[in-house]
Amino acid sequence: MAISITRWLLSKFGLGGTSTDAAYVEMTSALQEYRIRELAFNTCVSMIANAVGKCEFKTYKDGAEFKGSEYYLWNIEPNVNQNSTAFLHKLVYQLYSNNEALIISTKHRDGRELLAVADTFEQPAEYPQKMQEYKGVVVGEVQYDKTFKENEVMHLRLNHCNIKPVLNGLNDSYLRLVQAAMKSYAWASGKHYKVHVEQTAQTGKVGEKEWGKQFADMMTAQVKPFLDSDHAVLPEFDGYQYEDIGGKPDAQRSTRDIRALVDDIFDFTARGFCIPPVLLFGDVAGTQDAMQRWLTTCIDPLCDQVQEEGTRKRYGYDEWKKGNYMMVDTSSILHFDIFGNASNIEKLVGSGAFSINDVLKATGQSEIAEDWASQHFLTKNIGVIEDVANAIDGKGGEKV
Numbered sequence: 001m002a003i004s005i006t007r008w009l010l011s012k013f014g015l016g017g018t019s020t021d022a023a024y025v026e027m028t029s030a031l032q033e034y035r036i037r038e039l040a041f042n043t044c045v046s047m048i049a050n051a052v053g054k055c056e057f058k059t060y061k062d063g064a065e066f067k068g069s070e071y072y073l074w075n076i077e078p079n080v081n082q083n084s085t086a087f088l089h090k091l092v093y094q095l096y097s098n099n100e101a102l103i104i105s106t107k108h109r110d111g112r113e114l115l116a117v118a119d120t121f122e123q124p125a126e127y128p129q130k131m132q133e134y135k136g137v138v139v140g141e142v143q144y145d146k147t148f149k150e151n152e153v154m155h156l157r158l159n160h161c162n163i164k165p166v167l168n169g170l171n172d173s174y175l176r177l178v179q180a181a182m183k184s185y186a187w188a189s190g191k192h193y194k195v196h197v198e199q200t201a202q203t204g205k206v207g208e209k210e211w212g213k214q215f216a217d218m219m220t221a222q223v224k225p226f227l228d229s230d231h232a233v234l235p236e237f238d239g240y241q242y243e244d245i246g247g248k249p250d251a252q253r254s255t256r257d258i259r260a261l262v263d264d265i266f267d268f269t270a271r272g273f274c275i276p277p278v279l280l281f282g283d284v285a286g287t288q289d290a291m292q293r294w295l296t297t298c299i300d301p302l303c304d305q306v307q308e309e310g311t312r313k314r315y316g317y318d319e320w321k322k323g324n325y326m327m328v329d330t331s332s333i334l335h336f337d338i339f340g341n342a343s344n345i346e347k348l349v350g351s352g353a354f355s356i357n358d359v360l361k362a363t364g365q366s367e368i369a370e371d372w373a374s375q376h377f378l379t380k381n382i383g384v385i386e387d388v389a390n391a392i393d394g395k396g397g398e399k400v
Contacts, residue, residue: 036262041164049092049276051299053085056329063323068316069113070326078115080108081250085333090117091156096273099162103154104137104144154309163272274298295330303328329361
C-alpha cells in the first residue's frame with residue numbers, strides 16, 4: 001500500500017517510480033516517518049474517542065432525568081448515516097487534528113433534527129460582542145451555502161493553542177535519531193568485503209582509464225547479487241582477492257534500541273494529549289492510578305466542554321433555569337465487576353445513597369420494573385447517635 005501511494009505521488013509530480021530513483025527513495029523514507037508519527041497520533045485519539053463513546057449523554061427535564069428525542073439523538077442516532085459511537089469518533093478526531101470541531105444541526109426529510117460533524121469550514125472573524133459566522137461548511141460531499149451563526153452550531157475548541165504542530169515538530173526531530181539508529185544497525189549487521197586487486201590485473205588488457213568502469217560493472221554484475229542472494233557463487237579471478245570484513249554488531253545494541261526510540265515518540269504524543277504513557281503501552285503496574293489521572297485531566301474536561309456547549313446551545317439559559325439540560329456521564333468508562341464489588345454495592349444500598357435500580361443502571365444491568373426497586377433503604381445499624389443512645393437502657397439492653 002505504501003509503495004503504491006509513493007508511486008502515485010511521484011507520478012503526480014512527474015518523477016520516476018523505480019526503487020533506484022532518488023526521488024522514490026526519499027518519498028518512501030518520508031512515508032515511513034509519516035506512518036510512525038500518525039500511528040502514535042491515531043492511537044492516542046482512538047483511546048480518547050473510545051472512552052467518550054462509552055459515556056452516556058444524559059438529558060434532564062424539570063431537574064429529573066428524561067429520555068426523549070434529545071437523548072436518542074446523542075446516544076443512539078445523531079444522523080441517518082452514523083450511530084452515536086461513529087459520530088463521537090469523528091468529533092474527537094476532528095477536535096484533536098484541527099484543535100477545534102464544528103457540529104451543525106440539519107433537518108431530515110421527515111422533519112427530524114440531525115447532527116453532523118463538519119469536515120472543514122472557514123475560520124470566522126472573532127468579535128467579543130457579536131456572534132461568529134461560519135461559512136464554507138463541508139460535511140462529506142455536501143458544501144453548505146448557508147452561513148451558520150454561533151447560536152446555530154456547537155463549536156468546540158480543544159486548547160487555546162494547537163498542540164499538534166508542536167508534536168509534529170518534536171517527532172520529526174526525534175525521527176532523525178531513529179533513522180540514525182536503523183542505519184547503524186543495518187550497517188553493523190550487513191556484509192562487507194574488501195577487494196585486493198594486484199597491479200597486473202589493473203593494467204591488463206585495458207588501460208587504466210577503462211579499468212575503473214570495468215571494475216564497477218563487475219561489482220554490480222557479480223558481487224552485488226552475491227551479497228543480496230541467500231544462495232550464490234562469487235567467482236574469484238587471478239589478481240583479485242576478497243576479504244570478509246563484515247559488520248560487527250554491538251552486543252549491547254539491537255532492534256530493541258530502535259524500538260525504544262519509537263516508543264519515545266508514542267510517549268511524547270501521549271503526554272501531549274494528557275494520557276499517562278502506561279495506559280498507551282498496556283503496562284499493568286500503576287494502571288488504576290493512571291486511569292484515574294487520565295479521566296480527571298483528559299476525559300472529564302473534554303466531556304465537560306461538550307455538555308456545556310450542548311446545554312447553552314441546545315437549551316439556553318431559560319430552559320437551564322427550569323432544570324432542562326444535558327450532562328455527559330463518564331462513570332461508565334471503567335469496567336465494573338458486579339460480583340467483585342458485591343460488598344460495596346451492599347453498602348451503597350444499605351446507606352440509602354442509591355436505590356437498587358440506581359445500582360443496576362450504573363452497572364449496565366436492566367432495571368427492575370417495581371416500585372420497591374426504586375426506593376431507598378437504610379439498615380438499622382446506621383442512625384443518628386442520639387436515637388441509638390435513647391434506644392438503649394441503663395442495663396445495656398434495648399427498651400421494650
